[in-house]
Amino acid sequence: MATGSMPIRSMASSRTADGSLQKTAWEGLRALGSLKITVIMFLAATFLLFVGTLAQDEKSLPEVKAEYFNCWFAQVPFSDFFPVTVFGESSLTGWFPFPGGATIGFILLINLIAAKATRFHIASKGSRLLWGTVVSVVGGLLALLVILTGHRTDGLQGKPPLAYETVWQLMQVGSAVAAVGLAAVALTGNRRRLVRISLAIAAISAGCAAVGMLFGGESWRMNEPGLRIMWQLMQSSVASLVLLAGLIMVFGARGGNVLIHIAVGMLMFGQFAFGDRQIEERLNLVEGQASNMVCRTDEIELACVEVAEKTEATESVTAISGRLIKAREGGEALALENLPFDIKIVEYFTNAAVTRVGPFAENRATAGLGTRWLAIARPPEGGASSKSNVAAAYVQLTDRKDGKDLGVFLVSQFMNDRSQLFMEAEGDVCDTVDTASGPWRIQLRFRRAYKPYEVRLDDVRRINYSASETPRDYSSFVTFTDESTGAEQPGRIWMNNPVRYRGETFFQSNYSKVQLADGSVSEMTGLQVVENAGWLIPYVACVLAFWGMLAHFGGTFVRFADRHEREEEN
Structure with a gap:
């Protein structure tokens, strides 16, 4: 009797344990789908949105997205609650942790799935x-x-x-x-x-x-x-x-x-x-011009360009990230294998104005454009502003071959990147440095990228409101050319009507008339290029x-x- 009854008790015990486990799992799923979690996460998202909006007083939109909305945990500075535009400069320090947008979104997604799994x-x-x-x-x-x-x-x-x-x-x-x-x-x-x-x-x-x-x-x-x-x-x-x-x-x-x-x-x-x-870039084109180069307006780079002979079609470029420049300010010199000189970042400005050197102004530059122009720090422009930051830096160059001090140069987007900042054709003004290995050009500019296709601006049209000079619509007629196959694809881009090509979206951004190097005037279009995989x-x-x-x-x-x-x- 005892021998025959043991398996029955064992099976009953197993069934009870399984039922208890299922009940526990079900209760846990119901708890994850609680409406209280939904409300708390919505409140957290509202607070994070409020803080992120305040932070755009000084930070750019990409910075705010990275530090608040795309991260798992955000470090919220107390100074965010006292915008500079309202309260002026603040000496308040410190921060507190808060769930980032990724954490809030992930919890809401789990909450949604759990709620519907237990209620439907x-x-x-x-x-x-x-x-x-x-x-x-x-x-x-x-x-x-x-x-x-x-x-x-x-x-x-x-x-x-x-x-x-x-x-x-x-x-x-x-x-x-x-x-x-x-x-x-x-x-x-x-x-x-x-x-x-x-x-x-x-x-x-x-x-x-x-x-x-x-x-x-x-x-x-x-x-x-x-x-x-x-x-x-x-x-x-x-x-x-x-x-x-x-x-x-x-x-x-x-x-x-x-x-x-x-x-x-x-x-x-x-x-x-x-x-x-999501990556945003910009492409400026003059009528008839074709280019595969775009720039990231939220990042900068220091480009060191080896000046090529007139017979050569390409130049060798070494680009140094703006983040590295900022991190090395006042520190050790940058020594890159591709460059014949070391670069010491004497001073870096996220946003700066450039003015003529006065008789009593203290000037760090000892060579090049910096002997005539002076960089003055300005408060950074945030995402709430329609203006963009104009970066500048003082850099000291030392020839690596003979150790010669080549001087302290001023590099500034205001002069070095005029074609992108002000949509000026052939408008960049840069210093050329003579080294023992030959001449090099230094340029502080928006970060550049090169596409596997070319965009040619065939025509740009501007339509004004009747009896007014106020523009109603811009239209850019472009042709995309795949560099590997040579296949061409025409397209028309105008306001609120983008064109999507090879995983990227082209929006009409702005329009201007520019004076070319030969003195003639041509039309230029500005296109916003957005890479959005979803x-x-x-x-x-x-x-x-x-x-x-x-x-x-x-x-x-x-x-x-x-x-x-x-x-x-x-």
């Missing part, structure tokens, strides 16, 4: 559950496919595989079918009066849009950038409807609500995964949320209309 209950079983799961997976894969195909790195991003005329015809047919379908549903069937009225209004709206697109001519026709966006929305809608159908099969009437939360989670994941990978995720997430809301609140409205009419009948 499956409303189907058997074959309906199986097929609902399959359809949901297919819809999710379609949404993923839309995102991945939109992020291809060859050619114009977002360009549909169909002709633009075909996309426009799909929009025309789609609006007409939607109008007829909504009208048919409104006029047939035993539906409540409020529902029929709503469907009729929607049918009339869709019908007006269809008539305009079919018979409105060119005035109604959408331009190519708009059609590229519509193509993405069409693909996203197909994926959303497939996913919604699967979720309704699994969760019943709450399928739309589940889709809304999937969209919110996708937005959070997109920002969490790609938020710190640019399509918000599009797909918003479309998912739209169809989820339509299903969820549409169902709520139908139930309300049903109850309202029953109350009237009674």
Whole structure:
């Protein structure tokens, strides 16, 4: 008897332990999905946003993003609460730790998943559950496919595989079918009066849009950038409807609500995964000019350029990061293998004005432009300002071959980087240093990068408001040329209508007229180049949320209309 009863007690004990473990895990999941955590994280995010806004009084937007929003833990200085523009210079020191944007976002994402896992209950079983799961997976894969195909790195991003005329015809047919379908549903069937009225209004709206697109001519026709966006929305809608159908099969009437939360989670994941990978650069082009060089306006570099012979097409450049320059201020000299001289950073200015040397001014420079110009420190410009910092530094150069002191030079963006700061063509003024190994040019400038393609400015157009010199619109007609294949891709960039090419987005930034070296005047355009690996995720997430809301609140409205009419009948 004893021998036969032991396994039964053992199995019962094991089942009890498993049940206890599952209960503990479930309670832990419910705790992670608590609404209290949501509220606390929203309050923390609001406070962090407030602090980050105050910090932009002195710090640039990229610095604030890195130190507050893209990090796991932020060090919040007490001085942030006393902006210089309001309280003046402060001697307050110290800081306190606070969860960074990455921590807050990660906790909110876990909270969202845990809350829905414990509160959303499956409303189907058997074959309906199986097929609902399959359809949901297919819809999710379609949404993923839309995102991945939109992020291809060859050619114009977002360009549909169909002709633009075909996309426009799909929009025309789609609006007409939607109008007829909504009208048919409104006029047939035993539906409540409020529902029929709503469907009729929607049918009339869709019908007006269809008539305009079919018979409105060119005035109604959408331009190519708009059609590229519509193509993405069409693909996203197909994926959303497939996913919604699967979720309704699994969760019943709450399928739309589940889709809304999937969209919110996708937005959070997109920002969490790609938020710190957004890079902004600038490209200035004169009409007819082609270039593959862009500059990072949030970083600087000290470029040492070996002056090439006139017969040579390229120059050797050694660039020293602005962070390293700032870190070595007043310290040991920089000794780089590629340079024939050592560089000692005597003084560095994040932001400086340049003025003529006066008779009584103390001047650190002993050679070059610094003998005529003087750098004066200015408060740094923060992200709240439309101005940019103009860096400067005094550097002492020592010839490494014979140990000769080459002098203390002033390097300043105001003189060295005029082409980028003021959009001046051929306007950079730099010192040339004679060394035992030959002449070198030193230049403090925005950090530069070189693309595997060229951008040529074919034409730039400015349209003013009527009877005014105030610009209404700038348009840049450019041609992208892939350096490896030679393939050319034309594009038009104008305000609020960017072009996406090889993983980067080109925005129209500014426009000016410049005087060239030969005395002629030409037009110059400024393009903002943004590398955003997750640019399509918000599009797909918003479309998912739209169809989820339509299903969820549409169902709520139908139930309300049903109850309202029953109350009237009674």
